[in-house]
Structures are given as structure tokens and as C-alpha cells.
């Protein structure tokens with residue numbers, strides 16, 4: 108990918124695609140936004156789309172598809188068993204990962220269910236760089252536990268480490284030496300989601316796989332966010348500079364025993380599945396697919412989804428395609444940094460992450476600063492983000508609050524969806540909010556489900572701060588939306 112420089116010296120991510128289908132957006136007035144978030148119990152998951160201007164909740168299943176993907180969906184071969192669509196998909200996976208076997212599943216967590224049911228039992232320990240919500244839920248449901256081995260640098264919010272998703276190899280070695288009989292596999296999560304979409308280096312992945320194999324352990328890769336990770340390996344790792352994305356991918360996949368993914372992210376589609384090199388491993392997991400997902404040639408996916416995924420995987424090998432997400436996220440992160448707004452650095456994949464602890468230092472952690480910031484960003488700009496802090500944790504068995512180690516507001520940039528002016532608008536409203544941060548107060552639960560409270564829970568403000576924020580907005584913006 109040749110870097111495109113502007114004569115002015117401005118660093119602007121240039122869209123390498125044109126828009127051919129659009130969806131009209133509404134920006135409702137600030138008074139309506141305050142009312143809408145109140146109706147939603149100050150939980151952005153409960154907002155209605157008609158009240159949202161920029162939906163930055165997630166990148167899952169909302170990435171823009173290409174003309175080639177839409178065209179492929181029209182020639183999908185619909186049959187229960189043996190569809191040509193499935194053959195095209197498995198051929199593409201063979202081409203990219205050199206895997207001979209593929210088990211389809213309806214999305215990433217379904218692949219996790221199959222892997223966990225096959226390998227995890229009471230007392231199992233699964234070492235990984237960092238957990239993901241659904242991964243951990245499937246492991247703990249079966250009596251296993253997760254051991255996080257990301258380097259100390261990985262959890263520092265402000266850093267210039269290019270690979271914050273890397274494993275601490277020393278800790279991996281010692282865990283394998285101490286608890287070998289309880290460890291069925293080592294899991295590598297590419298584009299480490301919950302620490303800010305931070306990548307793992309090629310060198311680290313290879314070293315982790317070598318260590319695990321030396322101890323006789325399988326290596327499982329969660330490739331859901333592989334696409335951003337490939338971009339970072341290519342642009343940040345000296346040893347990979349002269350390799351193509353296809354070559355990097357093969358270097359990685361050659362070291363893995365099992366590769367699973369959510370195609371809601373990897374491949375800009377829906378669905379997911381498990382790619383496997385070895386026939387006996389494939390046979391171990393195979394019967395769970397018809398039991399939980401669907402027959403072996405669709406696994407709960409529509410054939411159209413599979414066609415879109417096949418083309419999407421092919422496009423993932425194109426630097427012009429995969430660069431768009433990380434470049435936009437870097438732009439947004441840099442613009443916020445330039446305005447002194449606290450963000451997670453370096454910019455990763457997936458989205459831009461605001462550090463709510465530094466954004467709202469006057470809001471106690473018991474009053475959910477990341478949740479309050481999510482509500483305030485929505486009021487300020489009609490922008491929906493996702494709380495990734497204490498609300499996303501679960502209470503301890505004794506009912507006490509489990510305070511999260513970081514309080515983040517994630518603003519996802521689904522790939523190829525937003526334009527540069529929309530990103531500039533988001534930066535502008537967030538900067539305005541930062542200058543009025545003293546007005547923002549905390550939240551408390553009024554309805555708190557015992558599990559997954561971040562999805563369904565309802566809260567209220569501890570004071571009339573949303574009203575004061577609306578008044579300040581009107582004062583500064585006049586009758587503007």
C-alpha cells in the first residue's frame with residue numbers, strides 16, 4: 108500500500124473506496140437526546156436507533172460490505188447439504204490459512220462453545236493474553252478458569268508500545284511448567300479486544316506457539332480481529348515489512364492448531380467457524396456442529412452470509428481494504444490527543460477508547476464514570492459508545508461491587524462506515540464535553556440484573572447533571588443540533 112501524503116503535510120486518512128449505498132441518519136435535538144437516554148435507563152444498549160446519529164457501539168456485524176460481497180450473495184447455492192457455497196468458503200480458507208477442515212458456526216461465540224465443550228473440563232486452566240467476555244463465559248461455565256498473561260505494558264492505558272497484546276513469555280513458560288496437566292490449550296487473541304483492540308506481534312505469536320508445542324499443548328487462535336492485527340504487523344514490525352498480508356497470515360496459521368473467528372468482524376459478514384489443519388482434531392469437534400449449529404455445510408449460517416464471508420476473507424488480504432479501520436481510528440485518537448482529551452494509546456484496531464477515569468476524575472468509581480461518560484457523549488452529540496468499565500463487570504458472590512481495573516468508553520469505528528467529517532464531528536463534540544466535564548456526574552442502578560447487567564440494567568443520574576449539560580449545550584450552540 109503506497110502511503111498517500113498531502114501537500115499540506117496534513118495527516119488525513121484517505122478513503123480508498125466510494126460510497127454507493129447510503130442510509131439516512133437523523134440527528135435529534137439535544138433535549139430529545141437527554142430524554143432518550145433517560146428512557147433508556149442511561150444504558151446505551153437500550154437506546155433506539157432512530158435517536159442515534161453515529162452508532163459507535165460495536166464493530167460486530169455492522170461493517171460495510173463491498174459491491175463484490177453483495178454480488179456474491181446473489182449467486183449463493185441454497186441447499187441443506189453439500190452446497191457449492193460451502194465448498195467455495197472452505198477453498199478460500201484453505202487458500203488463506205492452508206487448513207484442510209472447516210466447521211461452520213452461527214457466530215464467534217458458537218465456535219467458542221464447541222471448542223470449550225471439546226477441551227475444557229472442571230479445573231482446566233486456559234492461558235491467554237487476555238480474555239474476551241464470551242470466551243471466558245464458555246470456559247467458566249464448564250468449570251475452567253482463564254489465566255491472563257499479557258505483558259504489564261498491555262494494561263497501561265498510556266503507552267507507546269506497538270504490541271500491547273503480546274504475551275509475557277516467561278509467565279507462559281512457568282505456568283506451563285507448574286500446571287501442565289490442567290492446560291488443554293493456549294489461546295492467542297489477535298487484536299486483543301478488551302484492552303483496546305491492541306495487536307500481538309508475529310514474533311510473539313510464533314514464540315507462544317513454540318513454547319506451547321514444546322509442552323505438548325495445542326494452540327488456538329481467536330482470529331476475530333485478525334484483520335487489524337495483520338495491518339499492525341505489516342506497519343509496525345520490522346521483520347514483517349517485506350512480507351505480504353498473505354505471507355504474514357500463512358506464517359501465523361502454520362503455527363496454529365485451531366483458528367476460530369467471528370465473521371461479524373473478520374470477513375465483514377455474519378457467522379463464524381473453526382478452521383483446522385489436523386483431521387483427528389476436526390473429528391473430535393465435528394459432531395457438536397449438527398447438534399448445536401446446523402448441518403456441516405452451513406452451521407446455522409445462511410448461504411448468503413457464507414458467500415459474503417468468502418469474498419470478505421479474500422478482501423482481508425488487501426492492504427487497501429484493511430488499512431481503512433486503523434487509519435481512521437488513529438486519526439480520531441490523534442485529534443483527541445491534540446485537544447488533551449484522555450484516550451488509550453497507541454491507537455489500536457476496533458475503535459477509539461476514552462479513559463473515563465481521567466476524563467471524569469471527580470466521579471467516584473462506585474458511580475460508574477465510564478457509564479456516565481457514555482450517557483454524556485450521547486447527550487452531547489447523539490453518539491453511541493459502549494461502557495467498558497465497572498458496569499460491564501459482575502458483582503462478587505457477597506454482593507459487593509467488583510471495581511474494574513480500567514474505566515473506558517469504547518467508540519467503535521465499524522469498517523468503511525463513517526466519513527472523515529463524521530469523525531471530525533465526534534471529536535468536536537467530545538472536546539466540547541471535555542471542556543464541560545465538571546458538569547457530568549455519576550449514575551446509580553435502579554434495575555440491576557444479576558448477570559450481564561451491562562446489557563439490560565437501568566440506571567439514573569445521581570443529580571440533575573443531564574439537565575445542566577443540556578443547558579450548557581444550548582448556551583454554546585444556540586439553536587444548532
Ligand SMILES: *Cc1c(COP(=O)(O)O)cnc(C)c1O
Nearest residue numbers: 214215216239241300331369371
Ligand atoms: C466478537 C468477538 C467474539 C465473539 O464473536 P460473536 O460473533 O460476537 O459471537 C470472540 N472473540 C473476539 C475477540 C471478539 O471480538
